[in-house]
Amino acid sequence: MQKVVIIGATSAIAEATARLYAARGAQLFLIARNATRLTDIAADLRVRGSQEVFHASLDVNDLDAHAHVIEQAWAALGSVDVVLVAHGTLPDQAQCESSVEVALKEFSTNATSTIALLTSMAPRFEAQRSGVMAVISSVAGDRGRQSNYLYGSAKAAVSAFASGLRQRMAKVGVNVLTIKPGFVDTPMTREFKKGALWAKPDDIARGIVRGADRGRNVMYLPFFWLPIMLIIRHIPEFIFKRIKL
Amino acid sequence: MSKTGQSWGRYPQADQTIISISDRHAALPSVAGSALPHGNGRSYGDSCLNDGGTLLHARALDRFIAFDPQTGVLECEAGVLFSEILDLVVPQGWFLPVTPGTKFVTVGGAIANDVHGKNHHKAGTFGRHVLSLELLRSDGSRRTCSPEHHPDWFAATVGGLGLTGLITKATIQLRRVAGPWMSGEVHRFKDLDGFFRLSQASDRDYEYTVAWIDCASEGNALGRGIFTRANHAPAHPDSRPTAPSRRLRVPFTPPISLINPLSLRAFNTLYYHRQRESVGHLTMHYEPHFYPLDGIGDWNRIYGPRGFMQYQCVVPPTRSADCMETLVKTIAASGEGSFLAVLKQFGDVPSPGLLSFPRPGATLALDFPNRGPRTLALLDRLDDIVANAGGAVYPAKDARMPGKYFKHYFPAWESFSPYIDPKFSSSFWRRVTE
Numbered sequence: 001m002q003k004v005v006i007i008g009a010t011s012a013i014a015e016a017t018a019r020l021y022a023a024r025g026a027q028l029f030l031i032a033r034n035a036t037r038l039t040d041i042a043a044d045l046r047v048r049g050s051q052e053v054f055h056a057s058l059d060v061n062d063l064d065a066h067a068h069v070i071e072q073a074w075a076a077l078g079s080v081d082v083v084l085v086a087h088g089t090l091p092d093q094a095q096c097e098s099s100v101e102v103a104l105k106e107f108s109t110n111a112t113s114t115i116a117l118l119t120s121m122a123p124r125f126e127a128q129r130s131g132v133m134a135v136i137s138s139v140a141g142d143r144g145r146q147s148n149y150l151y152g153s154a155k156a157a158v159s160a161f162a163s164g165l166r167q168r169m170a171k172v173g174v175n176v177l178t179i180k181p182g183f184v185d186t187p188m189t190r191e192f193k194k195g196a197l198w199a200k201p202d203d204i205a206r207g208i209v210r211g212a213d214r215g216r217n218v219m220y221l222p223f224f225w226l227p228i229m230l231i232i233r234h235i236p237e238f239i240f241k242r243i244k245l
Numbered sequence: 246m247s248k249t250g251q252s253w254g255r256y257p258q259a260d261q262t263i264i265s266i267s268d269r270h271a272a273l274p275s276v277a278g279s280a281l282p283h284g285n286g287r288s289y290g291d292s293c294l295n296d297g298g299t300l301l302h303a304r305a306l307d308r309f310i311a312f313d314p315q316t317g318v319l320e321c322e323a324g325v326l327f328s329e330i331l332d333l334v335v336p337q338g339w340f341l342p343v344t345p346g347t348k349f350v351t352v353g354g355a356i357a358n359d360v361h362g363k364n365h366h367k368a369g370t371f372g373r374h375v376l377s378l379e380l381l382r383s384d385g386s387r388r389t390c391s392p393e394h395h396p397d398w399f400a401a402t403v404g405g406l407g408l409t410g411l412i413t414k415a416t417i418q419l420r421r422v423a424g425p426w427m428s429g430e431v432h433r434f435k436d437l438d439g440f441f442r443l444s445q446a447s448d449r450d451y452e453y454t455v456a457w458i459d460c461a462s463e464g465n466a467l468g469r470g471i472f473t474r475a476n477h478a479p480a481h482p483d484s485r486p487t488a489p490s491r492r493l494r495v496p497f498t499p500p501i502s503l504i505n506p507l508s509l510r511a512f513n514t515l516y517y518h519r520q521r522e523s524v525g526h527l528t529m530h531y532e533p534h535f536y537p538l539d540g541i542g543d544w545n546r547i548y549g550p551r552g553f554m555q556y557q558c559v560v561p562p563t564r565s566a567d568c569m570e571t572l573v574k575t576i577a578a579s580g581e582g583s584f585l586a587v588l589k590q591f592g593d594v595p596s597p598g599l600l601s602f603p604r605p606g607a608t609l610a611l612d613f614p615n616r617g618p619r620t621l622a623l624l625d626r627l628d629d630i631v632a633n634a635g636g637a638v639y640p641a642k643d644a645r646m647p648g649k650y651f652k653h654y655f656p657a658w659e660s661f662s663p664y665i666d667p668k669f670s671s672s673f674w675r676r677v678t679e
Binding site for chain 1: 267268309310333421
């Protein structure tokens with residue numbers, strides 16, 4: 001039976017992923033800020049087949065609280081096969097430009113807290129010598145764009161951190177999976193007009209579980225974002241700075 | 246304008262703001278103008294639309310709350326689909342107590358329309374199997390309603406077309422089954438008399454009965470059709486067919502309707518003669534039995550950009566035979582024809598909602614490509630026949646019934662009105678009451 005820890009468990013992608021693990025009968029430990037919603041989701045996952053669902057509240061920006069919650073997760077599950085770090089926000093870029101405080105707070109939510117959590121959990125995976133550390137980054141981290149470069153820079157930090165962590169953990173048989181979703185139709189992107197490139201949380205969740213099962217390294221989800229981002233990364237700066245993206 | 250704001254008939258078009266509801270503990274969002282809960286948009290006409298207002302899109306309320314595999318009592322949020330319930334409970338030996346012809350409806354939508362199925366003569370409507378529901382109103386109040394607690398609110402909300410408030414969650418009593426298979430028989434009948442005889446003979450021993458009739462042929466072939474009767478099969482049926490695995494899909498909307506008098510007549514004749522013997526035995530998976538059209542994604546597109554209109558009526562038992570004959574003759578003579586004409590006898594199990602549609606008698610469901618005034622004129626003629634016989638037309642499928650007929654079909658509409666949430670309204674409700 002798989003043992004899975006999910007941080008940011010009330011996000012749409014995380015909840016869809018948890019349902020897939022629940023259907024397999026996995027034991028789950030859910031971590032998120034909102035305790036009421038955690039309770040609801042835990043009940044749902046039990047009905048869907050999870051052997052056992054534990055949960056704990058955590059504000060990821062409360063860095064001092066991380067150690068205790070991670071301790072609780074390992075105490076409850078014994079060992080962990082998969083951890084999915086899925087929390088995040090979509091900052092208002094205009095606000096991030098007019099307020100240093102907002103910019104750094106958003107950076108902390110989307111990058112610093114993720115780096116802290118992965119750092120705290122790495123020694124436990126090293127000791128286990130097995131498992132998957134999956135982290136949700138974003139295609140936005142591949143290149144900073146004027147429309148959301150605070151979010152992009154935070155995700156770039158996560159992607160680079162995960163890349164280094166992957167090299168380190170590979171030596172002990174632990175896989176680090178970087179997930180780079182494109183546009184996903186979730187409550188986080190409620191305000192956007194949806195076009196053909198938009199994916200459902202279920203599609204992303206299936207990709208995450210597949211990637212974790214097969215020991216993948218970096219996944220663009222859906223796959224078509226790989227060629228799109230390849231092109232975007234290679235546009236020369238002198239052209240890139242003149243286009244609107 | 247998001248696609249989720251359409252009804253299944255794709256007629257009429259409506260322009261509305263869509264707000265997704267994903268937290269059942271939160272109060273309703275405050276909106277300018279009126280709001281209407283919207284599930285999976287499988288109502289055919291305008292009862293799930295709110296032109297010029299807001300739709301509270303409730304599909305994201307899709308969590309199970311509790312399921313007891315010993316008793317078959319399921320509690321879930323109102324946006325859970327019937328398909329999701331079946332995936333969960335059939336492997337554990339349970340089935341929906343009542344299901345309409347598509348499994349892509351939400352629990353909230355099934356309650357708000359008090360839906361029925363092929364087992365109406367045994368089980369009544371879906372609302373009879375709802376043990377309780379939670380109703381959230383725009384004033385922030387929450388009521389747990391059941392036949393015992395707030396029975397008046399329960400009766401108003403079951404079949405209440407979403408107008409009494411948002412259903413956030415419900416508790417349902419499922420029914421036991423031994424497995425996913427159905428066993429039954431298919432009978433060909435030559436005319437409407439044949440249908441009524443078969444129905445009479447089957448309703449005692451078969452939980453599910455329904456007939457398809459040929460609505461394109463006139464003269465001798467008028468009212469011929471195919472009658473299906475089935476029960477849930479025992480644990481080890483003689484064969485164990487699997488659910489169809491490949492899901493087809495209509496990839497785009499053709500510029501004109503593919504359903505026209507020529508294709509209709511050809512289809513109906515072929516379908517009638519599909520089965521060579523006059524009686525056939527069948528063992529099948531529940532999916533093709535209950536949901537033949539769910540195998541084809543977006544099938545509503547075949548009617549082209551103008552969409553189509555469903556018409557479902559019921560006429561009382563004493564008038565069933567003569568009335569059905571008049572209806573079928575009128576349709577065949579009009580040349581409009583119907584691709585899917587479904588005929589069934591409702592039983593006399595009382596419906597729990599003030600505005601529930603099912604009542605004793607024979608019910609006929611048809612769909613017509615929308616050809617503008619011609620189609621509307623035909624449906625008006627059908628209304629005259631149904632109203633004269635003391636029957637009724639199903640709001641969940643309607644996009645055009647005149648207000649005078651609605652009030653005639655549903656005399657309880659006036660006692661229902663005080664239960665409407667002051668912030669709620671729908672295109673349908675405004676059309677038939679204002």
